[in-house]
Each structure stands twice: as structure tokens, then as C-alpha cells.
Amino acid sequence: MEFTVSKSDLVRELSLSQGVVEKKTTIPILSNVLLEAEGDRVVLTATDLELGIRCSCPARVKKEGAGTVPARKLLEYARLLPEGDVNMKFLENHWASITCGRSKTRIAGMSRESFPELPQMPEQIAEIPVKLLASMIARTSFAISMEESRFTLNGALLFLRPEGLTMVATDGHRLAYVQAASAESGQTNKQFRALVPKKALVELVKLADEADPDAKAIFAGDDNHLFFQVGHRLLITRKLTGNFPDYERVLPKDHQLVAKLQKDEIRSAIERVAQFADERSRSIRVQFTNGEVRIFSSSAETGESEESVTSEYQGPDLEIGFNAQYLLDFLRVIPQDHMAFELKDQKSAGEMRPAGDGVADQYRYVVMPMRI
Amino acid sequence: MRTYFHLDMDAFFVSVEELYDPSLKGKPVVVGGRPNERGVVSAASYAARKFGVHSAMPLRMAYKLCPQAIFVDGHPERYRDYSHKIYGVLQSFSPLVEMASIDEAYLDMTGTERLYGPPLRAAHLLHERMKAETGLNCSIGIAASRLVAKIGSDQAKPNGVLWVIPGEEPAFLAPLDVRKVPGVGKVAEKQLNALGIRKVGDLARLDESFLDQRFGKWGLALAGKSRGLDAGGWFDTEIGAAEGPKSISHEHTFSEDTTDLAQIESTLARLCEMVGRRLREHRLHARTIQLKLRYWDFSTFTRAHSIARATDLDTELFEEIRELFRRNWKTGAAVRLLGVHVSSWSEGDEQLNLMGEEKHQKWRQALEAADRLRDKFGESAVSLAAGLRGNFRERTHENPASLPGKKKPS
Numbered sequence: 001m002e003f004t005v006s007k008s009d010l011v012r013e014l015s016l017s018q019g020v021v022e023k024k025t026t027i028p029i030l031s032n033v034l035l036e037a038e039g040d041r042v043v044l045t046a047t048d049l050e051l052g053i054r055c056s057c058p059a060r061v062k063k064e065g066a067g068t069v070p071a072r073k074l075l076e077y078a079r080l081l082p083e084g085d086v087n088m089k090f091l092e093n094h095w096a097s098i099t100c101g102r103s104k105t106r107i108a109g110m111s112r113e114s115f116p117e118l119p120q121m122p123e124q125i126a127e128i129p130v131k132l133l134a135s136m137i138a139r140t141s142f143a144i145s146m147e148e149s150r151f152t153l154n155g156a157l158l159f160l161r162p163e164g165l166t167m168v169a170t171d172g173h174r175l176a177y178v179q180a181a182s183a184e185s186g187q188t189n190k191q192f193r194a195l196v197p198k199k200a201l202v203e204l205v206k207l208a209d210e211a212d213p214d215a216k217a218i219f220a221g222d223d224n225h226l227f228f229q230v231g232h233r234l235l236i237t238r239k240l241t242g243n244f245p246d247y248e249r250v251l252p253k254d255h256q257l258v259a260k261l262q263k264d265e266i267r268s269a270i271e272r273v274a275q276f277a278d279e280r281s282r283s284i285r286v287q288f289t290n291g292e293v294r295i296f297s298s299s300a301e302t303g304e305s306e307e308s309v310t311s312e313y314q315g316p317d318l319e320i321g322f323n324a325q326y327l328l329d330f331l332r333v334i335p336q337d338h339m340a341f342e343l344k345d346q347k348s349a350g351e352m353r354p355a356g357d358g359v360a361d362q363y364r365y366v367v368m369p370m371r372i
Numbered sequence: 373m374r375t376y377f378h379l380d381m382d383a384f385f386v387s388v389e390e391l392y393d394p395s396l397k398g399k400p401v402v403v404g405g406r407p408n409e410r411g412v413v414s415a416a417s418y419a420a421r422k423f424g425v426h427s428a429m430p431l432r433m434a435y436k437l438c439p440q441a442i443f444v445d446g447h448p449e450r451y452r453d454y455s456h457k458i459y460g461v462l463q464s465f466s467p468l469v470e471m472a473s474i475d476e477a478y479l480d481m482t483g484t485e486r487l488y489g490p491p492l493r494a495a496h497l498l499h500e501r502m503k504a505e506t507g508l509n510c511s512i513g514i515a516a517s518r519l520v521a522k523i524g525s526d527q528a529k530p531n532g533v534l535w536v537i538p539g540e541e542p543a544f545l546a547p548l549d550v551r552k553v554p555g556v557g558k559v560a561e562k563q564l565n566a567l568g569i570r571k572v573g574d575l576a577r578l579d580e581s582f583l584d585q586r587f588g589k590w591g592l593a594l595a596g597k598s599r600g601l602d603a604g605g606w607f608d609t610e611i612g613a614a615e616g617p618k619s620i621s622h623e624h625t626f627s628e629d630t631t632d633l634a635q636i637e638s639t640l641a642r643l644c645e646m647v648g649r650r651l652r653e654h655r656l657h658a659r660t661i662q663l664k665l666r667y668w669d670f671s672t673f674t675r676a677h678s679i680a681r682a683t684d685l686d687t688e689l690f691e692e693i694r695e696l697f698r699r700n701w702k703t704g705a706a707v708r709l710l711g712v713h714v715s716s717w718s719e720g721d722e723q724l725n726l727m728g729e730e731k732h733q734k735w736r737q738a739l740e741a742a743d744r745l746r747d748k749f750g751e752s753a754v755s756l757a758a759g760l761r762g763n764f765r766e767r768t769h770e771n772p773a774s775l776p777g778k779k780k781p782s
Binding site: 146151170171172173174175245249250278281283321323324347349366367368369370372 | 597677679680695718719720721723724725726727733
């Protein structure tokens with residue numbers, strides 16, 4: 001096999017595979033990227049058996065064929081090359097020789113025979129605008145559980161219906177829910193529900209960043225896998241198995257108490273006060289009183305802090321404990337200027353929502369309090 | 373100058389058994405189980421000790437050494453009862469009491485001369501009162517440090533009182549075997565003997581820096597101990613200061629190695645119940661849960677998991693422990709011993725769960741009600757169904773998770 005690509009194309013596509021390639025693997029071939037030269041393109045494939053990515057870029061193919069080389073080493077080397085054409089030629093012993101300007105390198109490769117086969121993409125289910133997808137991921141993925149033992153919570157639920165697209169994530173203490181109407185998410189007459197692993201969501205955001213603003217992701221799925229095709233790039237992930245909790249039951253039906261808040265004000269206040277929260281529990285106390293919300297923290301080691309912001313709140317005085325990080329996760333991700341904090345009592349979940357103008361889809365964030 | 377008492381009950385478990393069955397008196401008695409059972413001797417009477425039987429020895433070996441001994445099952449609840457009585461007597465004597473195990477205690481007697489007279493007289497009074505109120509013999513060591521008081525009570529046994537007059541500590545300690553120093557076990561003794569150190573006097577003569585170099589912090593503490601000082605972590609806190617446990621654990625050795633998953637899981641459930649009970653007793657919530665697994669060939673594994681939300685509920689402990697077991701058990705390998713160990717107490721505010729919070733609260737209420745039943749009717753009054761098959765007899769420990777008089781952290 002022999003082909004020539006532009007250095008910038010090669011580096012860009014290789015970069016996309018780095019998040020997928022296993023850093024520490026017991027199977028050496030998984031550290032490699034598969035290169036396939038065909039027609040007028042070269043296709044790059046990487047996988048860790050859970051997640052796979054297939055990208056391509058234009059190439060002048062002199063001789064068709066395939067081979068694998070260490071993905072990290074190839075990228076690190078290619079980045080250092082001058083702009084211009086890079087020629088790659090695979091040799092009999094699976095090594096590849098790389099020529100660029102006056103640089104000549106031979107990189108140790110492995111036979112493509114041992115590279116795992118990626119599943120075939122089935123018929124498409126929907127076309128989802130990538131910007132919407134990325135924004136839904138940004139608003140939910142922080143709530144995904146980091147605890148490996150809770151494997152059904154190690155990803156987000158993707159729920160596609162004729163009415164629209166829903167994404168939900170939770171770690172058992174808080175839950176983020178976004179629903180986009182079909183006008184935004186694209187028409188479909190199918191219903192499809194799957195758990196997407198966190199690592200796949202991270203890579204999906206990277207694909208969205210590289211794509212045109214109005215690009216669409218072609219979405220498909222089989223029994224075990226999910227497929228997201230964005231232009232020439234295809235991301236394949238295994239589905240998470242198991243039952244996602246019944247989120248409908250968690251979403252509060254009604255709230256007696258609502259505090260409207262200016263987002264930047266409340267965010268900065270919490271950020272400052274949280275500096276003096278207990279480092280492990282991150283707990284702060286939030287006090288709702290007429291026209292005002294006050295925030296307190298104290299820690300035996302570092303000290304204590306308090307701050308107040310004005311709020312349209314009319315109701316009985318109420319003091320609730322929260323993990324400051326949980327509140328900030330939401331406040332840092334919404335673009336809107338205002339938000340509503342809805343509450344029931346000290347022991348029930350609170351809900352945060354964007355408020356005011358420019359709220360296009362439905363975004364709800366439910367946080368369980370701390371016992372203080 | 374401080375005055376400490378160390379009071380140690382004489383052959384405690386055996387003596388309590390004798391109170392229930394006076395015919396045992398004076399005979400070789402072994403507490404811990406039947407001679408053909410697995411497990412170890414919890415205590416041996418003085419008559420049995422003459423044959424070389426001692427605690428922590430396998431029951432079967434005790435039988436070989438002394439086949440005529442009377443083997444009795446341990447009764448942990450009786451010992452706990454008596455431990456409470458002992459604590460009661462001690463507390464009536466001095467407010468600064470710390471039970472170091474189920475049958476021994478330190479008393480800070482500093483400044484009680486006007487109340488009880490000189491130390492020896494005070495010890496005599498305590499000794500008599502203990503006998504009168506519990507029917508049990510004890511030995512008391514008196515010294516200016518807890519360490520020497522403890523060694524003293526050992527030397528005073530049985531049924532004696534020994535006062536090491538301040539200033540006389542080196543002379544008292546020098547002729548004793550190094551093994552008599554608390555903190556020196558079988559392994560350390562060997563290492564010290566290998567260096568030609570046999571007596572405490574040999575230790576005291578050594579350069580501190582040599583012990584430091586050779587054994588690190590522990591060696592440095594040892595140097596202090598050899599001169600009769602309260603050195604090392606044991607004595608960091610004052611007697612009577614509130615100090616909770618750092619970890620809580622329970623273990624069980626099967627009388628026959630088992631591969632029966634139902635029996636294993638049931639035993640784990642039972643152990644979790646015992647641990648959960650102690651957690652609630654101390655008002656502690658554990659974040660780290662550890663499984664101990666010993667196979668038929670004595671190979672032993674521990675596997676721990678930290679949970680996001682600390683717990684004191686049997687059911688939640690069991691869920692974690694069962695998961696740890698299922699992940700780590702070499703399927704089909706016969707299990708000899710199981711243990712459940714919890715640590716890392718959570719402090720401060722508790723994060724509530726989005727899902728299952730109601731269930732959590734209901735379990736808490738149910739288990740607290742079960743605790744009240746146990747307080748009233750004994751430990752076996754009520755138990756989780758999952759643990760019923762694993763309902764083994766509790767073995768007797770000298771250091772149960774809870775000791776009377778240990779202050780609970782508020």
C-alpha cells in the first residue's frame with residue numbers, strides 16, 4: 001500500500017482517533033490505527049472494542065491496501081512535520097516508511113489481520129443536528145455517575161420519539177433532563193431508546209466541534225451498537241446494558257416554592273462561598289427568605305463565608321443544604337441570564353431550570369438536598 | 373506525677389463460666405468450642421494452662437495437650453454482661469476509666485490519695501470491691517505510666533496487686549522477656565532475639581538511633597517503652613477522652629470449608645448485620661467496605677470498595693459485600709473464612725439520594741427497631757431473612773467492637 005496525504009488532513013483525522021485508542025491496553029493491536037487506502041481516500045480506524053471511530057481524508061493512492069501503526073506515535077511524529085505532502089508506504093514486514101520533505105522515517109507496524117472488525121452500520125433511524133446533540137450532551141453529561149460499579153449510570157439515556165429527542169443522565173443524587181421538540185431534532189417516525197456510554201459522548205462532542213455548524217449526525221443502532229455518522233466520520237459505540245432508572249418518577253410534578261434568580265449573581269456567590277465549604281461533602285446551606293436568597297458555608301479547617309443575592313421569592317423561610325458542585329454544574333452550563341430554583345421542602349428534591357427569554361427546549365435539573 | 377492502675381481480670385471467660393457452673397472450679401477448662409471443632413481457644417483456666425494450653429491456640433491442639441479438659445462454648449453475651457458490671461465497679465471508683473478490652477481497664481488514679489489513701493491501699497480496696505460485686509478475681513498493676521501498670525498487672529497474676537514505685541521502673545523491667553512489652557509479638561520477638569536482645573534490660577541499653585534505624589518509628593517507641601514510658605500510638609489519648617473505633621469488623625470461620633454459595637452469602641449477610649449493628653451503636657457511617665476472603669489453603673484476599681454515600685444499614689453493606697464477593701470469588705474454590713470490615717467514617721452533612729431515599733429511610737427505621745429488640749431480648753432476637761442460614765454462634769473476642777464505657781462520638 002502506498003498513498004500521499006496532506007499533513008494537516010492526516011493530523012486532524014488522527015487527532016480524532018486519540019480519545020478512542022487505548023492508552024494502557026493488554027492487546028497491543030488496540031494501540032494502533034488501521035490505515036486503508038482505497039480509491040481517492042485513506043480511511044483511519046481506531047477502536048478499544050467498546051468504542052470505535054472511522055475517519056477519512058482525501059489521498060492520492062498509488063497502491064491500494066491496508067496496514068496498522070501505533071496511533072499515538074504516528075500523530076506525535078506527524079504533528080512535527082512541516083506543512084505539505086506526507087507519503088506513506090507499507091513494507092513487507094508490516095512496517096511503514098513515511099516520507100515528508102527531507103524527513104524519512106520507518107515506523108514499526110503490525111499486520112492488519114489482527115485488527116478487530118468494526119460492525120456494519122445498519123439502516124438510519126434519524127438525522128440529528130450535531131450542534132443540538134452537542135448542546136444536549138453538554139447539559140447532561142456532567143451528571144453521569146463516575147462510580148464504575150453503578151454501570152447503568154455510566155452513560156446517558158438517549159430517547160428518540162416522533163415528538164422529539166430526550167437525553168437524561170443521573171448519578172443517583174441529581175438528574176439532568178433535556179428534551180428537544182422534533183422541529184429541532186429532526187423528524188422521525190420511529191421510537192428508539194439506548195444508553196450511551198460517557199466516553200462515546202465525549203468523542204461525539206469532538207466530532208461536533210470539527211463539523212460544519214449545520215451538519216447533521218446520521219443515527220443508527222443495532223442490538224448491541226450505536227452509530228453516529230457525521231460527514232466522513234463514523235463513531236460506533238457499544239450500548240450500555242441494564243435498566244436506566246425510571247426518571248419520570250424523579251422529575252417533580254409540582255413545586256410550591258419558586259425563587260427566580262439572576263444566573264451570574266447566584267453563580268458567583270456560590271463559587272465564592274463554596275471556597276469555605278467542607279472539602280469532601282462540598283455542602284453549603286441555602287436560605288430562602290422574602291426577596292432574598294442567602295448562602296452559607298463553614299468548615300472546621302478553612303473558615304466560613306456567607307453571601308446574599310436578591311430574588312423574586314415569596315414564601316415561607318426555608319433553609320436547605322446542597323452540594324455546591326452540583327448547583328454550579330448547572331449554572332455553568334446554561335447560556336440564559338435567568339434561572340428558576342424550585343423547591344418543596346428540606347428533604348425533597350429541588351429543581352433548577354433556565355428562565356426568561358431564549359429558552360428553546362426543555363431543560364430540567366433535579367438535585368437532591370443534603371441533610372444539614 | 374501520674375498514678376495509673378491497670379486492672380486485668382483473671383482468666384475472665386473461664387471465671388464467668390465458673391459462676392454459671394461452679395463444678396468447673398479448679399478444673400482444666402477450655403472456652404471456645406468443642407475439641408473437634410475448628411477455631412481457637414478463647415480462654416483457658418489456670419489448671420489447663422499448666423498443660424500448655426493458651427488462648428489463640430487451635431482447639432484441636434488444646435485437646436491433644438489436655439484431653440481431660442472440659443471444653444465449653446463461649447457465651448459472648450455473658451461476658452459482655454460481666455464486662456458492664458466490671459465497668460460499673462470501676463466507674464464508682466474513678467471517673468477516668470478506659471476499658472482496653474472486654475476484661476481489662478486503665479484507671480487514672482492521680483490525686484485520689486485523700487479519697488482512698490496511698491495507691492496500694494486504694495488498689496486493695498478496688499480488688500476487694502470487684503470480688504464482692506462480681507464474684508471475680510482480678511489483678512492490678514500500679515505505676516506512673518500505663519505501660520508499666522499493664523506489665524505490672526501481668527506480673528501480679530493471679531489475684532494480686534503490684535506497685536512499681538516511681539523511679540524503680542528500669543529495675544523492674546530489666547529482667548523481663550522482651551515479649552512482655554505490649555506491642556512486641558511473636559515476629560518482633562524473633563527479630564529482637566536474632567539481634568541478641570532477649571530481656572527488656574538489653575533493649576534499654578541500646579542506642580535509640582540504632583532502634584530507629586533498624587525498626588523505624590516502632591523501634592523508637594520501643595526504646596521509650598523499655599524505659600517504662602508510655603511511648604507509641606497506643607497512649608496518645610488521655611484516659612476517658614472520647615475516642616471512637618477507627619474500624620469495625622466481624623469474621624467467621626466455617627466449621628467445614630464451603631463452596632455453597634447460598635451458605636456463603638447468608639454468612640456475609642449475617643456479618644453485615646453484626647457490623648451494621650455496631651455502626652449504629654456508635655452512630656457512625658462507613659464509606660469504605662472491605663471483604664476478607666480466606667480459601668481452604670489459607671490464601672487470603674481483601675478487597676475494598678468506597679461508596680459515594682456512607683452507610684450504617686445492613687442491607688446496603690450487604691449489597692456492596694455481595695458484589696465484592698461475586699467479583700472476586702474464584703468460583704468453586706472452597707472458602708474457609710469470611711470477614712466484613714468497614715472504615716472511613718463520614719463526617720458532616722449527608723447527601724440524600726434521588727431514588728430509593730424512601731426505601732433507605734424505611735430500612736433505617738426498621739433496623740433501629742430491630743436494634744431496640746436486640747437490646748431487650750438479646751442479639752439473636754431478630755435477624756434479616758438473608759442471614760438466617762448463616763446464623764452461626766458468635767465467637768468470643770477479647771476485643772469486641774464495642775466496649776462498655778467507650779464514649780460514643782457525638
